[in-house]
Amino acid sequence: MNRSLSWFNVTSLVLGFAFLYIPILLLVLYSFNASRLVTVWAGFSTQWYAALLENDQLLDALWVTLRVAFLSSLAATVLGTLAAIALTRYGRFFGRTMFSGMTYAPLVMPEVITGLSLLLLFVAVGMERGFWTITLAHITFTMCFVAVVVQSRLITFDRTLEEAALDLGCTPLKTFFVITLPLILPAVLSGFMLAFTLSMDDLVIASFTTGPGATTLPMRIYSQVRLGVTPEINAICTILIGIVAVVVLLASVLAKRQEKMRRRAEQIAARG
């Protein structure tokens, strides 16, 4: 195989990346623009970041978003992990196929439908819409992502380790916490981070399930942009990109390390 980069390959790579990242780069660039007008460059400045600190509306929205993201991804991680365990461990139980299908359905379900149905549910049970309804909605739609990540790890998990622990006098519950969980932890953590970023990014579902007093950052940005893009929005978006990038990077590093550990374990097993 020819491994050197041909002109064709280089061009397609550059075009591809440009297509993906020029809009984001522009946004980051203009967040440092001294001018009030978004489309005119007037020199470097960090004044919009300073102004941001005084914009309580945006900061409130950021705070709400982070709280929702943290709580919902925490709950989604617990539920998603449990679902993954049920799906990998309890071989065939009544309704397994339906359960696994239902776990993965939100992955492909249009967000509008998820949002609308959740809204109908909250109205039906008379739940006051606001912070908690957004959190619940986010748990619902991020849980399946956690389940997918954790399940793929559990499939390759060596169950004799659990048997060994049981054999040595450890109860099943304790075995889960001292043997299984530490070994699948990287997958659980990357599931958590995935859920966190998904929750932070979400606009559609949050818009459906929100109520007075609970505006998330994506919602705030969206409503402000309709009145015109201000450099402050660029600044907060840059911060948002930063947070998401860090979390995603961490998750992928964790996944890489886990893969490496698994490979090594497999090599050891193969060598005997």
Add this chain to the structure above:
Amino acid sequence: MAADKARTQTIGAVRRTFAPWNDPTATPLIRFENVAKRFGEFVAVDGVSLDIYEREFFALLGPSGCGKTTLMRMLAGFEEPSAGRITLGGQDLAGVPPYRRPVNMMFQSYALFPHMNVWDNIAFGLRQDGMPKAAIKARVEEVLALVKLEPFARRKPHHLSGGQRQRVALARSVAKQPKVLLLDEPLTALDKKLREDTQFELMDLQMSLGMTFLIVTHDQEEAMTVADRIGVMNLGELVQVAPPAVIYEQPATRYIADFIGDVNVLETKVVTAGAEGVELASEKTAYPLHIAQPLDAAVGDTAWLAIRPEKMRIALVPPAHLADNCFEGVIWDIGYLGDLSIYHVELACGTRIKVSQPNVSRLVERPITWEDKVWVTFSPDGGVVLTR
């Protein structure tokens, strides 16, 4: 040296006299009573009854898929019998979960906890019992010394060699001083030389710990070396339970004769049968075959003569008293193994039999070679007659 010698003698003395299975007053430690295990349609274990005695080193031997591992896993508590009963020291084990059984298991894959170092792996079982810290420390050190792994206490399993991991697994499973130690193909992952050394270490360890060992293996040499008694399994059934020498010299069936070691099995017809011996006739040879073995069979019945390659003698000239127990043939092929040579002799009818001869001299004037006409003889107590 003197102490070593004294110890060896003790082991010899113990091994010589140890035969609780012949003592009708002895109570077995483990009893399998008509135990069966079915996985759906598949019958893994089919009505096995077996008694294992305290301090015994028992081997379950059989090809893969014969149900030996399933039988062991039922004793460990990972599988529940579909039928029958397992008792340990008089206690019925039905419904007792694995973490409450006084047995420990050494896994084929070792199943060392990868996120714990050697020390923590060994201490794991002791911690589950809520043992005081000082006692745990003392016990772990004792066990580490037993398997000679003291310098590696702080290493993680993936920084150990295969042999070292095997020792950690062994140390971890004996740390709790279980009544019974289960060994699931414990040596298959080691290379041949290390495996042979470890077999003798296992026997020593079993002696000094005074535990009951139950080993599952498909390696007949391993079973013969380590075990006091062997249970041979096939297709979920226990075919024969006996000490290694009995299994080898007096196999109960053709299957066992063939599974353990090399054997020539010849179909024959019974000419006379009685308490002193049997005379057989075979199409493979013109000579009558006399076997010193009482046999309850009618004249004309089909019986099989099983004879091991090393129980026969091969010669280039006809024996002086050529009367019986002889095959005539031509050397078809020779396998030179150094310590012995294996000759494939083709009989007149086309059947090939295997004969092995120790190479007792370095220089032989006229070695037996390809296409030589040879006479193969054996004594009346060299073969065994099987009716199954």
